[in-house]
Amino acid sequence: MSKQLITILGKSVKNIAKLRGGGSALPGLVVEHLDPNFIKHTLATLPLGVVVISGTNGKTTTTKMVVELLQDQGLKVFTNKTGSNFSRGVAAALLGDIDIHGRLHADIAVLELDEAHAINFVDRIPPRFSLILNVMRDQLDRFGEINHTTNLLRHIANSTTEKVVLNREDPRVAGIALSLDDKKVHLFGLDDKLLSVFPSDDNLHTKVIKKRIVTKADVILSKFKTNSATFLIDGKEVKTDLKLTGIYNVFNAAAALTLVKVILGNKLDQSKLIETLSQITPAFGRGEILILDKQPIELVLVKNPSGFRLGLKSFNPLGYSTMIAINDNYADGRDMSWLWDVDFSSLKKLGVTQISGIRAYDMALRLQYDEVPIKYINPNLKKAIKHFIAVSPNQPKRIYCTYTAMITIRRILNKFTNVEAIK
C-alpha cells in the first residue's frame, strides 16, 4: 500500500476515533498494522534525529520541559504529548503531525517511552540521544524486579548512537555508565546536601548513603526553595525562578538542561535556556494547580513509594485540606504493598480529610498504622470529591492520587472548573 494511502487511512481513523471520544492509541495501531515501518520511515527524515526519554518516574514532565526548551531555541519538535507512551501512541501522534504526503515537518523528535515498550522501539529505531531518569519500584507486578527494569533501560542506552544522559544519584542508572564508552555519557546530579532529600530506591529503609559510582556531572542541582533553584552548569552557578512545583520536578529540570545542552552543543543559547525553564509549568497531574472557588486544588500523581515519599516531602500540609485517592487498576498496579513503603507520619499532625479510590480502605488501614487521623472515607471518587470540596471551603486543597484515579478526578473537576481535558 502506498505511503500516501496509509497516511490518509490513518488520519481518517484518527478523526473517527476522536469523534467517538475514543482512546489515543487506536489509529496508531491501525497504521502500524498496515505498515510496520511507518514510524521508522517517517522519523528517519528528521535532520536532528530521535531523542528517547525513559525511566520510572517523571518522564512526562521532563519530556514537556525538553520539548519547550528546544522549541525556544528555535527547533521544530515532534513529540508524543498525549501521554500515550507506547509505540502505537507514537504512531498516533505522528498521524496528527504529518502532511498528506506523509512528511513530518520537524527538526527533531523527543519521545517519552515506557521502559518496557522502549525496547521494541529502540531495536527498530535507534535514538541519537537518550535520557534515563531513574529506576524506582513501580508496578513491579508488571516488570518483575527492579533489576530487570534496569536492564531494559540499559538496553535503551546501548542502542543510542550518540549521547546518553544518566542520573548520577540513582545507583542503578549511574551503573549503566560502566557499560558505555565514557565519551558517550553525560550526567546530571545533586549537591551532597540535597542527597538525603531525594532518596533512591536503595535507601528506602536505610539512611546509609552509598558512594557514587561515577562522579562527573554536566549539571548539578545545588540549591532549591519553593519557587527558585540554583544549578551548577559546567561548574558555573545559575540561579532561576521556577513555576515547577515538587522537588522531583526540579531535579528533573537538571536532567532536561543536560539533555538540551548535549543536543545543541555550541549552538546553545544558555540565557534563553534558563529564561524558558523559569516559565515551564508541570505536566497535568504532576503537581499542577487548578483553581476552584478562588482556592487552589493541587493534584499530585503518586505511583510508587519513592514518588509518594517525595510528594509528601515536597508539599507542606500546613493550611491545606488533604485527600488521597488510591486505585488498583492495571495502569496503577494491582499490588497494594507499596503503600507500606511510604512513611505517612508527616500527615499525622493535621490528618487527612478524605480518602477515596477502589482501595480506599487499604489506604485508610495504612494511615491507621501510622496513627494519622482520617475524617472521611468513600471509595466512590465522584461522591468523595464532592464531599471533599464541600467540607473544606475557603481552603487550599491537595489530592494525592494514582494514575487512573487522577484521570477520573480531572474529569469530575472539569465539571466545576476549567480543567484541560485529557485527550
Added chain:
Amino acid sequence: MNNKTIKILHLYSNDMNIYGDYGNVLTLKRRLEWYGYTPKVIEYNQGDKFPDEVDIIVGGGGQDSGQDKIQSDLLRIKHHLQKMADNGAPMLVICGLYQLFGNFFKTNDNKIIKGIEIFDIETYAKSERLIGNIIVNSKQFGDIIGYENHSGQTFLGHNVLALGAVRLGAGNNSEDISEGARYKNVIGSYLHGSLLPKNPEITDFLIEKAIINKYGEFKKNKVIDDSLVESARKTALKRPR
C-alpha cells in the same frame, strides 16, 4: 503502656525489604503498643552480632542480588535461628527468606543455594513468574489475603505442613494448591500485601506466642478497632487476580 518489652528482630532489613514487607514489622510494633506492651525493633544485617533475647523474627523478600548478599551470613546464624524455632519462637518469613528457610533453592543455571533447613521444602527457579492477588484458606487463620510475585516455585517435603490452601492464585507452585509452610510457630509464605496488616489473625498469633513465651500469659489491655481492616479485606476479596 506497661514496661513489658517485646523485641522484634527485622532480619536483613537493608537487603530483604522489597514489596512493602516493612509493613509486617510496623504492624507487629503498633499492635503490641495498642495491646499495652513496649515493642523494640532491632535491625539485623549481615556481619552484625546476633542479638540475645529476641522474641519475634520477621524477614522479607529481596532481589536476587539481595539474596546472594545475605546467603552466607544466613548460614552463619543458622544455629541461632534453628534453636529459636525449635524452642517455639514466633517467626514470619516472606518470599525470599521463606525460600532460604528451606532446604535449598536451585537457580536457573542449576546452582544450589543452601538454606537453613527450618522448613522441609525445596525451591526451584522457573521461567514463569507467579504474579497477582491471592487468597489462601487456613483452618487456623481463615482467609489469608495478599499479593504474590515470585518466580521460584516451592515444593513441600513430608515433614512440613502448608500454611493453607490456595483459593485464588498460585501459592507455593503452579502444580499443587499449597501455600506457605509451618514449623511450630514459624510461618513461611509468599504473600506480600503487606501480609500482616490485612491479616490481623496472624499478627495476633505471633504476638500472643511471643508474650506467652516471655511472660507466661497474654493479657490484652485494650481491644483494637479492626473495622478498617475488615473493609479492606472485603474489597480485596472482590478484586481480580
